[in-house]
Amino acid sequence: MLEIKNLHVRIDDKKILNGLTLTVKPGEVAAIMGPNGSGKSTLSYVIAGRQDYEVTEGEILLDGVNILELDAHERAAKGLFLAFQYPIEIPGVTTMTFLKASLNAQRKQRGEAELSTPDFMKKVRAAADKLGVPQEMLRRPLNVGFSGGEKKRLEVLQMFLLEPRYGILDETDSGLDIDALRIVSEGVNALRSPTRGFLVITHYQRLLDHIVPDVVHVMSRGQIVKTGGKELALELEKNGYRDYVTEAA
Amino acid sequence: MAAVHETVETVKSVDVDAYKYGFVTDIESEKAPKGLDESTVRYISAKKNEPEWMLEWRLDAFRRWKTMTEPDWSRVHYPKIDYQDLYYYSAPKKMGDGPMTIDDVDPELLRTYEKLGIPLREQEILAGVTTSRVAVDAVFDSVSVATTFKAELNKAGVIFCPISEAVHSHPELVKKYLGSVVPVTDNYFATLNSAVFSDGSFVYVPPGVRCPMELSTYFRINEQNTGQFERTLIIADKGAYVSYLEGCTAPKRDENQLHAAVVELVAHDDAEIKYSTVQNWYPGDSEGRGGIYNFVTKRGDCRGARSKISWTQVETGSAITWKYPSCILRGESSRGEFYSIAISNGRQQVDSGTKMLHLGKNTTSRIISKGIAAGRSDNTYRGQVFAHRKATGARNFTNCDSLLIGNRCGAHTVPYIEARNASSTFEHEATTSKISEDQLFYCMQRGLSAEEATALIVNGFVRDVLQQLPMEFAVEAQKLIAISLEGSVG
């Protein structure tokens, strides 16, 4: 279980999260919707362990253990995966090198043996085929010169490979055309399982047509202001966030 | 495209003899005896009726200057200056101790400034076509002849007067700030200036005041064999804002003339100073005879947190230019900017650039320099970006582009990029190229002459710097660029 309790976060004296509380159960797909500037991306960064944010109060528990003191790579090894809204370009590091380094670093931290190159290649190839990622792309420097769709597809490929316990998707639908959106969603759906949870952060409801959530949270001004079923997303699409923004103010 | 049209029109209209400000005003003047010794310094100080402390300050500078040697590190070459063969003070005779009102100014002088496009009568300015008003301090050789809009500025609390007047009316401010940015011993020419400076402008903007109009000084060297040593001091107190413009011209003369100015800017917390220069001193003829030696020290001190100093310069004149308007970024999160267009033609030599000295945390700076070399000129950008060990989070972006027109000129880039801590980020890029044949052909195929096409393309090249100038000066600068490039094509 991923539990966020009364989380207060600020960056450079600016308060961004104000006592946010949220739970994602294994097997559950939870969606977070909210207007721009409500703190959605901050939440995803804080869960993943980005440093510039100062947590002034509250805790984040993974299976009952507070992970706030852990470095980003330790959280990753414990099964937290963040699919970035804007995946980072790293010139000089080929995608393949990066994938192998990530997978083996996690295995090492968990006390598992590193994968041999043939086994690793087999695994990557399987994931790449499933998501329609050409082999040629994996030989290119990480995310450099990739289109928006290619970058998002690669994020999902990484999720396939790393098999996290909780996947956090930060605006994964942004910058995707219909076809890319379908491919990415299918990838995520294929990963859904009774032991794996997802936190899907999105501004629009259209992603939720493809990845159907079990529960929808509405976020505004750094707090969850409403929780409901998937029909809540449709209502938001129709009426906008206006009610929630003023309510919180 | 109005601006482009304007440029093209100007190119068409200019004579072969391009420097249109080259006339001489026939006016009687009073001069200090030729040469430089302690008595010259005393003469100037006495002429200005200065208090004892000011004279001492000058004499101290003079004594130090005598121990110094002329710098030779820049890429400019000129015959040795005979400092004893110059006049250090020259004033229009009828002026006495400076005019009390505009009506006391010799009509010949007023006509001179009108000819230069600088009306000094406020009613004329008000009646003029331009809607925005600019307060002007007009400096003729060694003295200020008129300062406009003083009363209106006074109402806002802004002090704008000749520095010779400020020594009397605001001695506490002058004492506090003079030499506080450019120390007396800073460099050879600055020290010389400290000893013999004659006039220049003084500006003080009190806390929280946004100066209600553009301030401007117009410098004119008229007299033969006369050096001009003006001194400008601008202080923006906490939260104040001021925009200041400087323009310069001189008559055509066969001899070289020396201009060694010092400009000091001080910006306190949250203050902003915008300093623009359109420098159009006589550049000498196409064979390199005559022209102004422009050896200038300009420096701004961002003393307060979040203060900002922005230098914009359009340099088209002078036989030799040696100037590096700089920013000392002392205050936390302060910002320095330098935007420059330097055009050289004929035998002109330009060695100009800036220094951005990051001393405070999170300070930022930006340098955009456009150098254009034509004829047989040499055009050098020389710039320093430095981040002190304690200047964490310092950032600089520098872009210097050079354009060569013809193959007898030179364009050079000499940046010094010095980082002393792990969190400063510097980015520097520079290019040198020529106007592409494709661009020229495209324009000419549409009916422009080679010269028109060149002016058009050059205007595009310098566009992002021109945009930094106040509107009325931008138009002026644009015309100047076209004129400066006269004769550079074909």
Added chain:
Amino acid sequence: MDVSVKNLKTTGETALAALFAPSGAAASKALRQRAFDLFQTMGLPSRRLESWHYTDLKRMLANVAPRAATSAAANVDAEAGACVIRFVDGHCIGHSALPKGVTLRGLSDVLAQGDADTLGALYASVGSEDPVVALNAALADDGVVIDVAAGVTLDAAIILDFVSSDATARSEFMRCLVRVGAGAKLTLVERHVSAQASAQRHLALAVSVGAHASVSHVFEGVADLDVLLASLLVDVAAQGNFQSFALVSGGRLTRRQIWVRAGQATQVGLRGVSLLRGEQHADTTLVIDHVEPNSESRELFKHILDGSATGVFQGKVVVQPNAQKTDGGMKSHALILSDDATMDNKPELEIYADDVVCGHGATVAQLDDDQLFYLMSRGIPKTQAQAMLIEAFALSAVDFVEDEVQREQVMTFVRDWMMARGA
């Protein structure tokens, strides 16, 4: 104030001047005397000399170590086919079998013979107005002159291997000349790798690249020297190609200075990676002089600075009036890992021809937080993530090393350096 220059000499300058004892034919002696006179006039360079603006050799070479005695000749084995010419403590002790088409003479023989062409190439080369190049000309008493015959393609490299016998402080002065005939092809390795070394090494290497010839030069400067002053003086004839890659790490003070005179339609590429830590100071100063039309030059230098190290890069691209259609591009990028490190960058353009495309870029930055976080969010520990990013930073320059063995060696060194940092 009539104080003669001699009275102001530093102890370092005086000690160096005392070592001057030219030998050989009259012509050789005259050239070396001229160089010595230049050094005497200029002295050791300090910040006042623009080309030494960031390296005050007057101060950093205050104590001059005694000159090494001669070293005994010894057998030298080839390495994986590459011909090795070995210098121990500043003296050539021998070489492995020379490849076909290659001839070699010792410097003392050349000086004794005094033939004008060779002396010209040795002493009247580009850069001869620099005080350190002049000092080297005056004092270097050992070295080799290598000739590669026209049209010869060497499959394996020639390695100039400079080693120290132990950690005794010694001064070494060597001058070498490599002449590559028209159309010939050669990989030339300049190696300074001894682990135990505290020598003050003065080396000038002149390379003359014939028409249509091609030279790939690799500089490995990872020995723990006290001072390494390595001058590379290159003349590239029409259509010639000269590529150089340098790895600089280790040593208290390293100054590499490179002059390249680029002839018509030549190709020049100078690249390098420096990895500095502790109190190390490494300066790369280069001048590429385009004197004829249609040549192309590329420079790419990556500096990685940790501890209290100082990195210096000064690069000047000169385009002479005649050198129309020159295409020059220079880049210098620094990565600063510690608040006490210093990077000084001075990329210059000096251009007198209008139909050219020239540019330079210089950056100083730190590791990118976003990239670091991205790697860590995938499970990669911080030290490893930093190492990956630094390796990637260095890679774009290392990629230009043509020789696979050399390239892999360089990358291994970069990795090991990073790992040593993490530990």
